[in-house]
Amino acid sequence: MVPLSWYLVLSAVLFTLGAVGLFVKRNIISIFMCIELMLNAVNLSLVAFSSFLKHLDGQLFVFMVMVVAAAEAGVGLALIISVFRNRESVDIDKLNLLKM
Amino acid sequence: MMTLLLQTSVLDINYVAIWPMIILSISGIAVLLFGIAKDPVHRDMSMIGIVGFVLAGVATGRLWLPVKTVGQIRAFSNMVIIDHFSLYFFFIFIIIGLLTLLISASFLEAERLPVGEFYSLVMFAVVGMMLMAAAGHLVMIFLGLEIASISTYALAGYRRNDLRSNESAIKYFVLGSAATAFLLYGMALIYGATGSAELEGIRTAIIDNVNAATKQPVHTELLFLGAAMMLVGFSFKVSAVPFHLWTPDVYEGAPSSVTAFMATASKAAAFAAFLRVFVFCFVPGYGQGLHSAWTTSLETIAILTMIAGNIAALTQHNFKRMLAYSSIAHAGYALVGLIADDWQAVAFYLLTYSITNIGAFGLITYLAGRGDRETEIDDLAGLGFNNLGVSIAMLILLLSLAGIPLTAGFMGKFIVFKAAWQKGFHVAVIVAVVTSAVSVYYYLRPMVIMFFRELKVEPKRLPLPTGVLVTVVLSILGTFYLGVMPGRLFQAMENAKVSFVQSR
Amino acid sequence: MNGQEILSYVPILMMFLVSLAIATGMVVSSSLFGQKVKSREKLMPYECGKDPVGSARERFSVKFYMVALMFILFDIEAIFFVPWAVVFRKMAEVYSKAFVFLEMLVFIAVLLVGYIYVWKKGILDWK
Numbered sequence: 001m002v003p004l005s006w007y008l009v010l011s012a013v014l015f016t017l018g019a020v021g022l023f024v025k026r027n028i029i030s031i032f033m034c035i036e037l038m039l040n041a042v043n044l045s046l047v048a049f050s051s052f053l054k055h056l057d058g059q060l061f062v063f064m065v066m067v068v069a070a071a072e073a074g075v076g077l078a079l080i081i082s083v084f085r086n087r088e089s090v091d092i093d094k095l096n097l098l099k100m
Numbered sequence: 101m102m103t104l105l106l107q108t109s110v111l112d113i114n115y116v117a118i119w120p121m122i123i124l125s126i127s128g129i130a131v132l133l134f135g136i137a138k139d140p141v142h143r144d145m146s147m148i149g150i151v152g153f154v155l156a157g158v159a160t161g162r163l164w165l166p167v168k169t170v171g172q173i174r175a176f177s178n179m180v181i182i183d184h185f186s187l188y189f190f191f192i193f194i195i196i197g198l199l200t201l202l203i204s205a206s207f208l209e210a211e212r213l214p215v216g217e218f219y220s221l222v223m224f225a226v227v228g229m230m231l232m233a234a235a236g237h238l239v240m241i242f243l244g245l246e247i248a249s250i251s252t253y254a255l256a257g258y259r260r261n262d263l264r265s266n267e268s269a270i271k272y273f274v275l276g277s278a279a280t281a282f283l284l285y286g287m288a289l290i291y292g293a294t295g296s297a298e299l300e301g302i303r304t305a306i307i308d309n310v311n312a313a314t315k316q317p318v319h320t321e322l323l324f325l326g327a328a329m330m331l332v333g334f335s336f337k338v339s340a341v342p343f344h345l346w347t348p349d350v351y352e353g354a355p356s357s358v359t360a361f362m363a364t365a366s367k368a369a370a371f372a373a374f375l376r377v378f379v380f381c382f383v384p385g386y387g388q389g390l391h392s393a394w395t396t397s398l399e400t401i402a403i404l405t406m407i408a409g410n411i412a413a414l415t416q417h418n419f420k421r422m423l424a425y426s427s428i429a430h431a432g433y434a435l436v437g438l439i440a441d442d443w444q445a446v447a448f449y450l451l452t453y454s455i456t457n458i459g460a461f462g463l464i465t466y467l468a469g470r471g472d473r474e475t476e477i478d479d480l481a482g483l484g485f486n487n488l489g490v491s492i493a494m495l496i497l498l499l500s501l502a503g504i505p506l507t508a509g510f511m512g513k514f515i516v517f518k519a520a521w522q523k524g525f526h527v528a529v530i531v532a533v534v535t536s537a538v539s540v541y542y543y544l545r546p547m548v549i550m551f552f553r554e555l556k557v558e559p560k561r562l563p564l565p566t567g568v569l570v571t572v573v574l575s576i577l578g579t580f581y582l583g584v585m586p587g588r589l590f591q592a593m594e595n596a597k598v599s600f601v602q603s604r
Numbered sequence: 605m606n607g608q609e610i611l612s613y614v615p616i617l618m619m620f621l622v623s624l625a626i627a628t629g630m631v632v633s634s635s636l637f638g639q640k641v642k643s644r645e646k647l648m649p650y651e652c653g654k655d656p657v658g659s660a661r662e663r664f665s666v667k668f669y670m671v672a673l674m675f676i677l678f679d680i681e682a683i684f685f686v687p688w689a690v691v692f693r694k695m696a697e698v699y700s701k702a703f704v705f706l707e708m709l710v711f712i713a714v715l716l717v718g719y720i721y722v723w724k725k726g727i728l729d730w731k
Binding site: 008015018019022028031032035038039041042045046049052053054055057058060061064065068071072075076078079080082083086087092095097098 | 237238239242243246250253254257260261263264266267268269270271273274277278280281282284285287288289291292295296297298311312313314348349352353
Binding site for chain 1: 666669673676677680681683684686687
């Protein structure tokens with residue numbers, strides 16, 4: 001039996017990788033994948049908790065997160081495509097029309 | 101697993117409780133389908149949208165009295181809690197949604213953008229916000245937040261061929277999703293620590309210090325970590341410093357009417373969920389100092405937000421960007437109410453702020469003209485000479501945002517600051533008062549430019565569209581009503597104080 | 605693992621067998637009864653007309669993306685059928701079976717609206 005903490009550590013590591021990638025990556029698609037990684041790291045935590053607590057709400061949560069992630073992917077990729085059509089580039093550094 | 105599932109209570113399906121959301125969803129779908137008809141008539145779609153919002157408002161109003169007698173209505177196995185708190189926020193969202201439709205009609209027509217999708221996205225976003233305000237379960241907060249956010253991402257990028265709109269949408273999308281991920285991680289950890297994802301269950305687990313599922317003591321480290329993560333996520337959503345960097349860019353690039361919607365309704369919704377989780381669940385005196393931990397960190401965040409927002413607003417040249425920083429500062433003021441554990445003050449503040457801001461942005465959509473371009477403050481030069489009515493309206497709304505007495509802004513700030521002062525947050529209140537005084541400068545600058553600077557080129561502005569006119573008139577009336585006689589409304593809210601924390 | 609527990613996996617085994625049978629049946633029947641067109645495009649590895657040889661770093665038509673996205677969205681919605689199916693009996697004890705079934709029909713109707721929207725917007729139109 002794998003203890004709960006292992007799952008939690010793995011999930012935290014994945015989440016951190018995603019969060020770091022978010023700041024390091026320059027390609028919008030990669031950034032988008034980092035966000036998906038973060039969401040799925042959370043899913044892992046939720047499933048682990050759900051199994052540990054013998055409580056089903058965590059599983060329900062994961063269902064919702066998966067569906068929402070798909071919807072987010074739909075809108076996000078559509079936005080990326082519209083940026084690419086206008087600029088021929090998906091580099092986040094080139095999105096500098098509005099000053100930071 | 102199987103047996104576990106069967107033990108859970110049977111869904112108490114109660115459509116009456118979610119009638120406002122159902123009405124809005126159906127009318128949103130109707131508008132969407134109308135929009136893909138052969139020759140969609142703009143007027144018809146506006147009509148469906150307006151009727152949808154009005155009916156949703158009526159449905160919300162009809163829930164007020166039943167809630168008054170029972171205290172709160174719970175539906176769908178505690179997923180949805182309808183109490184006066186949620187009904188109050190429903191009203192804010194419905195009013196803002198309706199006014200957003202009104203101010204965007206002429207803009208959509210001028211830009212030849214598809215109308216049906218815009219209206220339905222606004223309506224779906226409002227449904228999401230309502231779910232956030234009425235959430236009784238972490239899943240519901242997450243779902244509501246995402247319904248609202250995803251619709252707003254699409255709205256921010258609504259001008260598909262405009263580079264600024266694209267950029268705004270991408271930035272909003274990336275940072276918004278990252279914030280959601282943080283929030284979600286916080287939810288997962290809190291779920292693990294307390295053994296319940298229901299807000300009521302979390303609250304009881306923290307008060308009794310018993311994990312609801314394992315019957316062990318609550319795991320404090322996980323709880324704190326989860327609360328911190330949720331704090332980060334919500335701070336992003338309400339654009340509090342240091343998580344505010346997206347706000348100016350997104351607000352500047354998005355179409356003005358969408359900015360109006362984001363700056364008011366989205367912010368109010370984030371605050372509603374913030375209040376639900378932090379004020380309702382993380383109660384004082386329990387959870388090994390969880391309450392004092394979050395109030396202290398939020399106090400710091402609020403002080404930073406007020407200072408940074410107001411100071412950055414001083415140096416802006418773009419009107420929308422200035423209002424974006426102003427909205428950051430206003431989030432700081434609302435946070436001052438939040439740390440005082442006083443939802444009435446925060447909700448009242450958000451109402452005053454939203455009512456005022458939607459009018460100001462309504463005027464911006466008009467003044468920005470073709471292509472939503474003329475949003476520099478200097479573009480207002482000479483407006484006082486050639487359009488006195490608009491400039492006086494703008495003057496009133498900006499004074500209300502600055503918090504001058506007799507306006508809604510003053511009343512909102514007064515109530516929030518009073519609540520926080522009584523709870524002993526003296527530093528935060530002093531900073532708030534000082535920064536409000538500073539803010540008068542940047543709110544008055546557009547005035548000076550409007551009335552005292554010569555007009556360079558005669559701008560070709562169309563007559564004020566009816567939708568914008570109605571919005572601005574309503575917004576000004578609301579500003580004065582809330583500023584001069586907020587007594588009745590506040591009394592109604594005071595009576596509702598109990599229902600928020602009432603346990604079943 | 606005792607015998608009782610192993611028995612409880614029999615439905616899963618049956619599901620595998622049935623899906624295997626359906627898949628085999630479809631392939632076999634289409635190769636038996638289907639009409640065969642042997643044009644150049646049909647015999648290519650990717651029937652959509654993409655050239656399998658050559659640079660992989662070229663731009664695709666946005667239509668592929670559209671269809672893929674529609675597939676993801678409609679595919680993931682099916683996830684909600686599972687919990688509904690699990691609680692169906694339990695809920696039918698409290699509410700009527702027809703009501704619980706109707707609830708799912710409402711969900712499907714909402715999906716259908718999305719489908720109609722996609723259709724009318726011409727996303728499925730490849731001309």
